[in-house]
Amino acid sequence: MRDASFDDFVGAHVRDLMNTAYLLSCDESEAEDLVQECLLRVARRWRRVQAMDLPSAYARRILVNLVIDGRRAQTRRRQELRRSGPTSPEADLAELDMVDVRSESAVDAIPERAMLLDALRRLSSRQRAVIVLRYFHDLSEAETARLLGCGVGTVKASGARGLERLRDIVAPQRALSPGGSSQLQPGRTE
Amino acid sequence: MNETVEQSLRVALADLAASRPTNADARLCARDYLPRRRRRPGWPLAGAAATLLATGAATAAVLLSSTAPEAFAGWTAVPAAATPSALRTATALCNAMNPPSGRLTGKPVLTEARGKFVAEIYVNRSTGWDHVCISDGVWGDSSTSVGSGQAALMIRAAPGLDQLGMPDEGSGFADGFPGAAAKYKGQQPSWSSQLTAAQRAAMASSAQHWAGLAGRNVRSVTFDFDQGVTVNATVQNGWYFAWWPGPALPNTIQVTTSNGTSINSPVPGTAAFNNTCPNRTLSSRSKCGAFVTGERPSAIRRQQAWRRAHPHRTASRPRQG
Numbered sequence: 001m002r003d004a005s006f007d008d009f010v011g012a013h014v015r016d017l018m019n020t021a022y023l024l025s026c027d028e029s030e031a032e033d034l035v036q037e038c039l040l041r042v043a044r045r046w047r048r049v050q051a052m053d054l055p056s057a058y059a060r061r062i063l064v065n066l067v068i069d070g071r072r073a074q075t076r077r078r079q080e081l082r083r084s085g086p087t088s089p090e091a092d093l094a095e096l097d098m099v100d101v102r103s104e105s106a107v108d109a110i111p112e113r114a115m116l117l118d119a120l121r122r123l124s125s126r127q128r129a130v131i132v133l134r135y136f137h138d139l140s141e142a143e144t145a146r147l148l149g150c151g152v153g154t155v156k157a158s159g160a161r162g163l164e165r166l167r168d169i170v171a172p173q174r175a176l177s178p179g180g181s182s183q184l185q186p187g188r189t190e
Numbered sequence: 191m192n193e194t195v196e197q198s199l200r201v202a203l204a205d206l207a208a209s210r211p212t213n214a215d216a217r218l219c220a221r222d223y224l225p226r227r228r229r230r231p232g233w234p235l236a237g238a239a240a241t242l243l244a245t246g247a248a249t250a251a252v253l254l255s256s257t258a259p260e261a262f263a264g265w266t267a268v269p270a271a272a273t274p275s276a277l278r279t280a281t282a283l284c285n286a287m288n289p290p291s292g293r294l295t296g297k298p299v300l301t302e303a304r305g306k307f308v309a310e311i312y313v314n315r316s317t318g319w320d321h322v323c324i325s326d327g328v329w330g331d332s333s334t335s336v337g338s339g340q341a342a343l344m345i346r347a348a349p350g351l352d353q354l355g356m357p358d359e360g361s362g363f364a365d366g367f368p369g370a371a372a373k374y375k376g377q378q379p380s381w382s383s384q385l386t387a388a389q390r391a392a393m394a395s396s397a398q399h400w401a402g403l404a405g406r407n408v409r410s411v412t413f414d415f416d417q418g419v420t421v422n423a424t425v426q427n428g429w430y431f432a433w434w435p436g437p438a439l440p441n442t443i444q445v446t447t448s449n450g451t452s453i454n455s456p457v458p459g460t461a462a463f464n465n466t467c468p469n470r471t472l473s474s475r476s477k478c479g480a481f482v483t484g485e486r487p488s489a490i491r492r493q494q495a496w497r498r499a500h501p502h503r504t505a506s507r508p509r510q511g
Contacts, residue, residue: 006223014218019207029487032214036221036348043223113209116202135196136203163195 006046010039013056017063023132024067026121034070038063061147064133068125119169127162130155214487222351222406262397262435264305267421269432272303272310276327280308284323294321300401300431302424311401311429318344320358322401324433342402342429347484352447354411354430354480355403356458399433407447413440445480455479 017038021031042049042059049055120128126148133144134155145155272280281294298310299320309324320342342358349355404411404425411423411430415438423432439457446452456462456479467478485493 007219010219010223014215015212018212018215018218019210022210023203023207027491028211028214029491031210032218033486033488035214035218039218039221039223112202113206116206131199132203135199136207138200163199166199167195 003046005050006043009042009050009055013059014039016056017059020060020132020136021063021067023120023136024064024125024128026117034063034066037066057147060137064129064147065149068129115170119166122169123162123165124158126154127158127165130158131162131166134159220350221348262307265307265435266304267419267434269302269304269422269424272301272308276303276308277301277310279327280310280323280325283325283327284310284321294323300424300426300429302426302431304433309399309424309431309433311431313343320401322358322399322431324397324399345485345489346403347482347486349403349405349408349482351405351407352445352451352453352480353405353482354408354443354445354455356481356483357400357402397433397435398437398439399431401429401431403428404430405447407449408445409448410444410446412444412446414442414444415440443480453480455481 014035017035018031021034021038022028025031025034038059041062042055049058052058120131123131129148130144133139133147134141139147141152141155141159144159145152148155277298285293294310294312295314296312298312300309300311302309306326307324308327309322312321312323313319314321342355346356400413400423406428408425408430411425411432413421413423413432413434415421421432421434421440423430439460441457443455443457444452445455456466458478458481463478463481467483
């Protein structure tokens with residue numbers, strides 16, 4: 001038997017979770033896997049999660065941690081692979097993960113979106129998490145810090161560095177891209 | 191100035207999220223997430239099991255006719271619960287044969303006993319590998335088999351509630367090779383490469399095992415062979431598993447769900463199955479009998495990446511370990 005309350009939760013929040021996962025991972029397939037893993041973890045503790053004030057915030061926290069932990073694990077695998085060479089099946093898997101994968105989709109068809117996606121990819125996972133939580137979910141610095149399990153100062157610093165990096169990446173590309181829209185164009189106050 | 195940039199970023203992120211294809215949302219809603227609870231069979235089920243056990247000898251006789259019968263004496267077509275001590279012995283024997291990367295650690299996701307034989311499936315969540323261990327519990331001259339793959343978790347599409355995932359199939363026993371477990375201890379990564387072609391062929395025909403993911407509503411899985419012979423799979427914790435002596439493959443697979451529905455499904459790898467699923471592309475998730483085919487999005491992504499990185503080796507990409 002399916003738990004109707006959990007089904008309702010999934011139905012109500014899957015879109016939001018997928019959006020978050022997509023912006024955090026910059027890849028549709030990876031986002032789907034991340035959300036699936038996130039929902040599996042929520043399901044395991046559903047009785048306790050259900051009793052929380054904001055189950056969706058708990059799910060979002062799991063998702064963000066999955067992304068950050070996943071990047072760390074990937075880095076570790078890369079280091080191990082460099083040390084040992086690709087001789088085992090696990091190393092083969094790690095080898096695949098080392099390849100920069102960019103899915104081609106409708107998103108890439110619009111240059112401005114592709115540019116932003118590309119810029120987001122170049123941020124560190126924590127910087128990207130702060131950017132997405134602050135500017136997509138409109139969380140305050142304190143809420144973002146609570147969700148990430150770090151201090152407000154770290155959120156401020158990561159956010160500022162992330163924004164600066166985004167500007168550095170996007171501005172030169174915009175200069176080379178004729179006729180682009182004004183998304184993320186810095187310094188043009190009315 | 192910063193406020194303008196931040197506002198632009200808000201608009202751009204919202205636009206990016208809105209442009210995301212939403213096919214995945216429906217797929218995610220349809221999946222089965224809630225953990226299963228272990229259920230002890232009640233008396234009616236135990237009675238049914240006893241009846242099936244009585245026919246087990248005949249089943250074994252048919253399946254064993256094509257292989258060395260003494261090696262699998264006592265094997266039963268209906269699984270029973272394995273004792274903790276038998277499980278510990280089997281784990282130790284299989285670990286002696288496994289390379290370090292395949293060590294069985296933690297708790298198995300599935301265990302069963304068929305006569306003196308104990309089988310276990312272990313899952314390594316960090317690598318995505320599942321390891322199958324089957325053993326008769328005798329050191330040295332043991333009928334011990336180890337198999338591993340990552341298809342069930344890392345490559346195959348996850349099954350729906352009433353479905354089975356495509357199986358990780360395996361074959362072969364160390365049976366008939368006295369001292370196999372001791373002889374190959376510590377040799378890695380593939381001790382089977384030490385065998386001659388004739389030995390490998392003999393092992394491949396000695397027994398078959400099938401393991402895969404099962405949807406939460408799946409209650410039982412039965413493999414149907416010639417002459418009305420059936421082998422019951424163990425269904426536990428979202429996995430199904432069965433093994434049988436000999437090289438035979440089942441003709442059909444019956445899946446019964448919690449609402450009593452029974453699906454008679456063709457067997458993956460056979461012509462009947464391929465006719466049911468003529469268009470099994472990488473991204474398809476069509477229903478084929480009781481099975482869900484297709485691959486996980488992440489597996490497709492890895493494959494595409496691998497092909498781009500190794501254009502000259504595309505044809506030889508290993509699908510599973």
